[in-house]
Amino acid sequence: MSFYPPLKRFLLGRTLPTSAHAEERLSIAAALAVLSSDALSSVAYATEEILLVLILAGSSPLGLSVPIAIAIMILLAIVVLSYRQTIRAYPQGGGSYIVARENLGIYPGLVAGGSLMIDYILTVTVSISAGTAALTSLVPALLPFTVSLCLIFIFLLTIANLRGVKESGKIFMIPTYTFIVSIFVLIAFGLFKQATGHISTNYPSIPVKEGLSLFFILRAFSAGCTALTGVEAISDGVLAFKEPEWKNARLTLMYLGVILGLMFIGITYLSHIYHIIPTEGETLVSQLGREIFGDGLFHGFLQVVTLLILLLAANTSYADFPRLCYFLARDGFLPRQLALLGDRLVYSNGIILLSLCAAILVVIFKGQVNAVIPLYAVGVFTSFTLSQAGMVRRWFREKSSGWLASALMNGLGAIATAVVLGVIISTKFLLGAWLVVVAVPMLVALFFTIRRHYQYVAESISLKGMPPRGYLPRSKPAVVTHPAVVVVGQLNRGTVEALDYARTIADEIVAVHVDIGSTDKERLQEEWLHLERDIPLEIIESPYRSVIEPIIKFVSEFEERHQGVFTTVIIPALVPHNWWESFLHNQTVLFLKTALRAKKSRVVTTVRYYL
């Protein structure tokens, strides 16, 4: 990053020394806020996505949302119990990439890694889109600016994360717990109103677009499975807990499971008894809030809190994605730049990459949650399955105390998530899941291409067997010549300086000038003889007005005549005061350097003349 320094300092704060790198340890309450916002916030859209599928078959199957939600809760319980085993086995933090790589091998590891990369990007897209939907439900006038709002939120998250959000624990707790309390208050009041008989109207009549089938119900189930994304975050971040880390992490995971389950089933049941249907322009939670509390303060409060927890949910990807990229880059599967700590001790390049990808998806899908949902959850269930399968393998290999129960639990988890993954892919394939199914193998292929390149480079430049250089005699042997070619555009102060430099390093110098038809050759030769008569000047005619090609040809021939020594190609460059002024000069220097690289010239020297 080399943008305007004062602006950078204003946005990102001052640069931090490496020694400032330290991790804050989190209490259970803080960890639940920091690590679970992604999972908890899915309550804001998961029920709506189920209903959006069911409604295609009219109003009659809408009641199926409740059993579907119960099925998803059972799946959640299995996943939570399964991940408890992972936490015990990986008290240092067991992300899916690491667990799958260690226990299943490199391919499954990279598939898990690639899947997770895609899912982290989608988490940002979905959470930001859902948060914006919460806001536009409250202020419908903002609806036309959906995409712009999404991009603004992404920009703010980017800046916050480039600064580094170290003070996070406490800041995260307020919106997370407020959201949890708000949702429970909503559920309690909603149930109370039902019990006291204040129940609203029936479903309006809805046109039936598709017949009810098992496939159809499974599609609704798949849409709801997005509620499980983010559950793995706690097992990734075990090291962030206070001691005893893995015990606290397991406890937090249990709390998360219970809270998420209750909120999800509560919202789904309320939507059913209040006969809420998904509406364009207002989220389901917003409709519930208005239905139960009226158009007043609590509804507004609920929307703002929903927006905030969804921003936090997106924010968790800003911790997970750059960390995953760091692991992959460290192992040579991603460009090395992703493993560099930035000015503020965060993986800046990973953060920027995540923001760019998420922003592109927001623009493509116009900030609509339900447009992105078919892509979502494919990645996370792939990594669930691989991670749990890896754990099964591990238990069988290690056979530590209590291994059989753990293996059974992880096996159940692996099978359940594998089945769901199959359901998700088959029901949402044509709706967009195919994109992920295609993208993951492409990513894995890219990982291998990148590693192959790094390995090739490392071998090419290895010094194995290279003899010591320092024993060369310091005085230069008399037979070696030091040839140099000086490229001359005009004869001016810049050129004179380059020729002066050439005299100090070379003993065979030739200057070359290309005439594209605009050179006054006689005058140039005359001036040359006056000023630089000790260096021969070659003028090359260029009837096709190309400057670069004749020079390249000349240099190539010159280098061929001087094999075994370094030929220095000297290019004088005028440096203007300001960057914009360089647009007013031909970019010949740049083109020439690029062309010399293509011709494998070894030594290119720029002699700069500052205006």
Added chain:
Amino acid sequence: MSFYPPLKRFLLGRTLPTSAHAEERLSIAAALAVLSSDALSSVAYATEEILLVLILAGSSPLGLSVPIAIAIMILLAIVVLSYRQTIRAYPQGGGSYIVARENLGIYPGLVAGGSLMIDYILTVTVSISAGTAALTSLVPALLPFTVSLCLIFIFLLTIANLRGVKESGKIFMIPTYTFIVSIFVLIAFGLFKQATGHISTNYPSIPVKEGLSLFFILRAFSAGCTALTGVEAISDGVLAFKEPEWKNARLTLMYLGVILGLMFIGITYLSHIYHIIPTEGETLVSQLGREIFGDGLFHGFLQVVTLLILLLAANTSYADFPRLCYFLARDGFLPRQLALLGDRLVYSNGIILLSLCAAILVVIFKGQVNAVIPLYAVGVFTSFTLSQAGMVRRWFREKSSGWLASALMNGLGAIATAVVLGVIISTKFLLGAWLVVVAVPMLVALFFTIRRHYQYVAESISLKGMPPRGYLPRSKPAVVTHPAVVVVGQLNRGTVEALDYARTIADEIVAVHVDIGSTDKERLQEEWLHLERDIPLEIIESPYRSVIEPIIKFVSEFEERHQGVFTTVIIPALVPHNWWESFLHNQTVLFLKTALRAKKSRVVTTVRYYL
């Protein structure tokens, strides 16, 4: 241009030698086709633009279009007669920039030049948009692709002009004369149908949005004045005529005036008697065609011919704009690159600049003719006025035979176009003309900034008073040292090569390495002592993980200790096989060079190691 060579050759043809540069001379008939398509084609939209203003006051004032068209015809006559004087005085071709600059001074010249640049861009935008409208009127299914079609046409014109359309004369004649004949056939049949009583319905009732006022009528008049753009083309291109050039040019200008006048008044009168009103999605000329000839072959033919002449009209800007840029660049007011002949002996950069600007306007205004019209004609009337005023001044100074009559004619032209310019600016100011009013002074300021830069550079690098260099003794004096700094990232083959080169040119060498916390210092020192013990290695600690800054600081201090000699900064660079592979390596070399430039290091040498 450095794009993929085979693609370039396919699109643009082979490179031409400078000696192939020659001009084709045109007969009157051919010249009318080549130089007048811009003016003649305005018949396709000018009447519609008048009606689009009048219709805001309901159907009753639509009949005013006929007197407004007559007023515009009178103005056309004045402009034609006035430009006849210019042709006589400038038989070498008198563009407004040249006439205004020679006779009124540099500021009016540049105002005329800037205005014309803007108007040439707008000519492309308007003509392409109107041509696309003619096509979508014929094939309404293409309507949603308006902007894409416009961009495709601009692309095709760009390619054609980058190739150079030297064979133009005859190719241009077919569509131009077909268009003229078609329009006259349309007018004749239309009048015949009226005379035989086949007149259509009355105007439909139209809601009145604005009251009728003088300002309102003047606005309609301004919209119609776009018909006059392009009339100046003949006086710019006198040299393109066969001998006697200026006499043939004057005759052609008269023909143009008569044909354009008849077509314009004819279309306007027909629209009036056939009660045509502007409709979204179909042009007025297309409506007329269908009304008079039905939905058959002739209507389709008319639309295609209209599209073709509008493409030719846009094409004239591709001759005029790059030529104007060439004049301005030659005088130092625009970047020098605009004065370079491309591979095919055309001013490629001017052509590309024009296409880019026109394409941006097409996208901004969504390819809608009436959205661009308020910006149009401001520039051309500015240049009319300045050019005619310049001619008046010239006649008074030269007083050649018949000067008084000519001066009167040019004076009348200058006053009439100045009044119309005032009317255009005041009636269309808020609708968009302000953009041009703001842009022209900004362009002029840019012209001066650019020239000031070039003058400054020329002075800075001038060799005035520089003593001859060639008399320096060829053998280097013993006291001069040749210091070099070698930047070391890792110790690998690339670094070893750079150090070997340093040994050949310098006698005081130091290597510098920056440790951002990831270097195994002991191992590096050990390897170093084994391989390169004659060169000292400095390892700099960088607690803030910046690589660039410590190197810059080191080099600056080193150069301060070695004043009066050239310090060579040597940077080893690994060059990968393919361009995409460079994304996998840090761009440190690039950043380092940029930073060294900011610190005014004079000699930077890249030693490349090819993988």
